[in-house]
Amino acid sequence: MKHEAPEEIRLQNSRAALTLVYRGNAKSLPAEFLRVYSPSAEVRGHGPGQETLQTGKAYVTIAGLEPVGQYALKITFSDGHDSGLYDWDYLYKLAHEYDTMWADYLRLIEVAGASRIPTTADGAAPAPQHGCGSGGCGKH
Template sequence: MSQPKVSNLHYSRKRRELDISFSDGTSGALSAEMLRIWSPSAEVRGHGVGQETLQTGKSDVGLVEIKPVGHYAVQLIFSDGHDSGLFTWAYLRELIDTREQRWKSYLAALKAAGKSRDSDVQVLHFEP
């Protein structure tokens, strides 16, 4: 199977979504928040299984710049200053194909950790 190739990227600042079209005709949209919390950077993913860092307070994050990296990836610069990690075409395709499952697991992880998507919210849980 050949690697997917991106034919078009369009970022909507208003919606804070990156629309991605692939050369095989498939397409999809990913929110800036989704891209930020699933960044392929070591800061987010760690250096191995179990070293991931749960990203919190990213609901208002946006993209400020998209830089092409050769013909295989882009570097995304986020409004919170995060700029490490290369988003390859294959990884963007994987994010689109798994976005619903990833989103559900992210929300479950936030809940389990007592954290929030919002940067100015503190979540407290009390046991009766």
């Protein structure tokens, strides 16, 4: 089924979520969810069974949004990932199947014994990224 572009696309000030509006109904999609379900070959592979489980993405944010023609959105994430094109059909699916897809992801993480929390080389979890950038914002 072909879906139109959302009526509205809003990036939250924190860059932690993207809000899509369909028929006046707002759907908020966390950056982590969008990142782990990236349509890129790096994440989805080139066929069934070739998917790569994305781990350590709990603090990822949306660094940029770019329209691609009249059919998709390119999302750049704070971890540098930017190779997935989210077409309108895929964004609609993500927005309307969020609960099921997120539960599936959490189950896969658990089964794999993996974590959503990124780790550093020494195994310690880093402080959450708060979006102030490398120069700091003076709020912390």
